[in-house]
Amino acid sequence: MSLLPESASFEELVQDYFLAVRGAGLMLSALDTELLTAWAREGVPFEVVARGISRSAEKALWDARPGEPVLRNLRACRRQVDAEIKKYRALAAGAGVAAEPEAPSRRRKALSWEQTRHARLVDALEDLAGRDSLLAPRVAWLRGTVLAQVPEEPSALDAQESLSFLVLLRALPFSQRHQVWRDALSMGTEQQVMSVRARKLSRRFRLVAAVRRRLGVKEV
Template sequence: MSLLPESASFEELVQDYFLAVRGAGLMLSALDAELLTAWAREGVPFEVVARGISRSAEKALWDARPGEPVLRNLRACRRQVDAEIKKYRSLAAGASAPPEPTSKRRKALSWEETRHTRLIDALEDLAGREPTLAARVTWLRGTVLANVPQEPAVMDAQEALSFLALLRALPFPQRREVWRGALSVGTEQQVMSVRARKVSRRFRLVAAVRRRLGVKEV
């Protein structure tokens, strides 16, 4: 999800992703930096926090006025990020707990397994609603989504690739409409790095595809 070097710290990764999705700013405020430090202490993967940020940004994306940042500050993401952290911890605890000898219940799914299952369910629902995309959904299940990821970053990549593949399956006029819609929302500062600009545009494009297909965050 981030294009920073592997040696980048958790705080650097989150700040880089937030500013790219926001489309404006060069650094965090003191209050935002304090919140970021608190999230770092939680010890969860960067992708968990980034998912909360993207959820918040996507909800605000279509209400933002032209030229305005999608999010005012990092604190606007707090509710979604805290919810993702709580969900990750709950699922991680359930997945790592050894099953009781007398219990017939299945082992709890991990955070990645849960997202993978929900994504497949959402795509199957999409195939039922839009038969012209059924073949592409079948192809995705046999290729991009064939393996259940064990790392958050791999799950993020699977989800993004799936929606970009669905975009390519749309007729050209619809693809063009989605592209135009993605580029018309939010903002990009001229001072943004090439890396940040790429993250920003990918976020908006995937959000636009999901909006066009009627698929909510999974």
């Protein structure tokens, strides 16, 4: 998700991602910094918190007024981030534990956070293919290539999800693709003081959000 140095701290990664998705601002407030420190103590991967931030931003995106940041502060993401942390911990605790079997031959390992996210993405795209025959061949292609394996790293999951929706965007008729781009450009703000990396991340977030809205794909 980030092009910060590998030595960047958890707090630096989250702040960098939040400001890029928000599309404005240079630093966090004291209260936001306190919340960020609390999340750092949770010991979860950066991508877990980033996912909560992106989901919060996507929910707020359509209500933001032109020229206003998508999110006012990091605290606006607290509910989504805390829910994502709780989900990650529950799945991590259950990973590798056999479910209660009806018979020994039916025992299955509990899904990990990564496997659960991947399965939800696949299910959402399969549902989309069933609703839109135009996209069905592209979804089938994604299933055999981009989504053929479950990534082991959370960051690879985010890349996999973004790429999937960008591939589907290219399958839409020109008029619809053009409208999606217009919708993405109209969302939120983008300050000149933002770094090139931050502007790129902000644009990608808005574009993927616009594609998901156009396709009627809710949170996965």
